[in-house]
Amino acid sequence: MGASRDGDRSACDECGETGVSVGERGRFRLLAWLCERCWNTFANEMAATDGATAAPRPDPGPDDVTWIEPPVCPECGALVRVYPTNYDRWVSLATVELPAKDVPEAFRWRLTRVPDLSPVPTDVVAVRVRGIDPLPGEPVVPAHRMMCVGGPGSPSRGERSGRH
Known part of the structure; x- marks a missing residue:
């Protein structure tokens, strides 16, 4: 392109x-x-497909020292990690990594450091695992909606186990 x-x-x-x-x-x-x-249009279509529909985290000013609580899922009350995607939308991820064999393909994410010249990580984005399947034991970060036990956006038991 x-x-x-x-x-x-x-x-x-x-x-x-x-x-x-x-x-x-x-x-x-x-x-x-x-x-x-x-x-x-392109980014919104990708976000809808990937389930990247979370609101962005608050952006504190450089002088702001107030504590920002980790976000909580309004459906199940569990802590979630909210990260920007590589296409500038936000996704809620689970707080644990799991082996790829335990996470259905549609819910697999990886956290990737944005390349820059600094040895100190400055930005991390969530990237959907696509194309090449990870090895069964390779860790991936599941989308929170896979692990959410409530709410209309949570997958059915068959989807969670990888059976459709």
Whole structure:
């Protein structure tokens, strides 16, 4: 997916629009050259498919020293970890890692450090495990909705065990 160049402007891979809203999209891996409208459509479709529908964590100011409590699932009351995805949406993840064999394919996530020049991790994003299946014993982070015991968004018992 390469972008067409018009002088120093880029064209959207989807609609062909040129302008200042067109740019590289994706947190650390180039997903596409898209305008703002096409990017939001694409990212929202991915989020709906992946279940990445969590609200972003509060962004404290640099001088804010107040304690931020870990988020709690409104359905089951369990603690969750909320992370940004590589396509700029947010997902609620379980607080434990499990072997891949115990997590159905649709609920597997990994936490990945955003590459930068600093040896100190500055940002971590959640990436859905796709393409190549992990080894059965390899740890993955399940989406919280797999482990949630209540609420309309929780999967059926068959989905949780990997049987449909």
